[in-house]
Amino acid sequence: MTREQHEPGSLHELFVAERALENSAALLQRAQELDVPISLLTDRAADALSETVTPQGIVAVCELLDRPLETVLSGDANLVVVLVDVSDPGNAGTVIRVADAAGASAVILAGETVDPHNGKCVRAAAGSLFHVPIARVRDVGAALAACSATGLRTLAAHGYAEEQLDSIELAMPTAWVFGNEAHGLRPEVLELADIAVRIPIYGEAESLNLATAAAVCVYASAMAAHKA
């Protein structure tokens, strides 16, 4: 396999600390099969390359992960997740992991949403950045219009919406739209979506946080679609 044949998001080069060699045999063998160059590092150099306090000792150089919106949205998409102005990289990564688990065919990072290449986002996504196609689109309206054009109903998660999650038809092609963790979705964005939907609150909490709200909504759709 040549470098040119790699898909976006694929591996260019691996750096491995001495201490990580033993536990990484399978990974390194796979990299060799793919003709990925592997370089040995001292433990100290590997730590300096990593952002975390207890790094695992492997650093990979990859392609940038995001792709054009037209590429990630195909005609047979049943579930897409759109994040609008999400600012916390850990939240974005966690939602990308949820979208992957729920079988979403794409995640669109719209508006001012954080860069998916942020280290915290990469770690929170736990590998899912390499599973789900990701697009970055500044123009939120264009992102929602593209979802609609693909035949997806757009559902905007909103704490004060009239429609409640357990009273709408969930088993149909859907793009879930989630807003900023502190401010939610702007009124203009709510206007653009087909339906604004709230998660029922049966107790006294005012709301759920972004990642758990996304998990509840996206999984409600995924389970309904797979049951139908």
Next chain:
Amino acid sequence: MTREQHEPGSLHELFVAERALENSAALLQRAQELDVPISLLTDRAADALSETVTPQGIVAVCELLDRPLETVLSGDANLVVVLVDVSDPGNAGTVIRVADAAGASAVILAGETVDPHNGKCVRAAAGSLFHVPIARVRDVGAALAACSATGLRTLAAHGYAEEQLDSIELAMPTAWVFGNEAHGLRPEVLELADIAVRIPIYGEAESLNLATAAAVCVYASAMAAHKA
């Protein structure tokens, strides 16, 4: 209202920074009505009392929050959340918030689960520590036995379980049991639960993280029970 009449978790005393006075009028009035002593602090003293980088300028002294297991489990409980050996306080707090939103009647922190009074847990719970009764029980077997004795079916969330979330009857009194974020539930604990259940993974992710998994499971039960 006298101090003695306060419920566990209620307020003993408030310290307020000068800069927080203006935005806290309603809160301070309510505290005065409850005869809670209020002391003014300099901004610098308030910052020193707080754990966060940008504290809000209000510090409250409260009762310890946990109550005896017998007290939190009543005969008409329909939904209870049990955390076993959960070590991250942010995760514990987020799940307590989810449990509150889903209308759970109690959260049981079992085994080596983190102290709910940890500042990160308090912040992640976003007020829900004061809404849902919390019990701390070292003995995990005793916690599950108490749930069963109250008439709750115990469901253990487990990534490799045979039963899948969308194929079990959800609209019945349930205690959801979640394990440590890295290691899940120990085999002995899985044995004790009535059914081990996995969240269906429709994509390529290996799993969900603890908080999002708990949100999916607990809300699946809550929405089914309210629909029934």
